[in-house]
Amino acid sequence: MKMDIRFREEVDNVLGKAKELTDTGIKKTDEMIKMSRLKFGCIKLDNRIKQKYTQLGRDVYKMVKTDSADSDLIASSVSEIESLYKEMNVLRKRIDEMKKIITCPVCGTKNKYDSEYCSNCTHRLMVTDVAPDEYGYDAGE
């Protein structure tokens, strides 16, 4: 029957579209999870950095109050804060890569991922070998 065939075609069509949507839906969800993990990682690092600054402030306050100086303690706090900032930059770069943007290291302008030069300050942007889609995220859990 003619109607029957048309109906079946229609069903196949709808099912096909549904599958397409599901596939991209899964990919989107996966990316959203990765993205929220990265953002959460940034928030956690930000809190740790703030804690370190507070501790450093307390240490310095105590040193001034007691008229003592422990430059080793200060230096180690500073290097801890530095390494936390480095971790933060790695996460931020991954977020950029997922958003397919590249942040200019000189002026902070967000450029399209494949830009060769910064649109604001014309700084030559770093060329990466890894395309954003192939970038594997290792949560390190």
Ligand SMILES: [Zn+2]
């Ligand atoms: Zn720039």
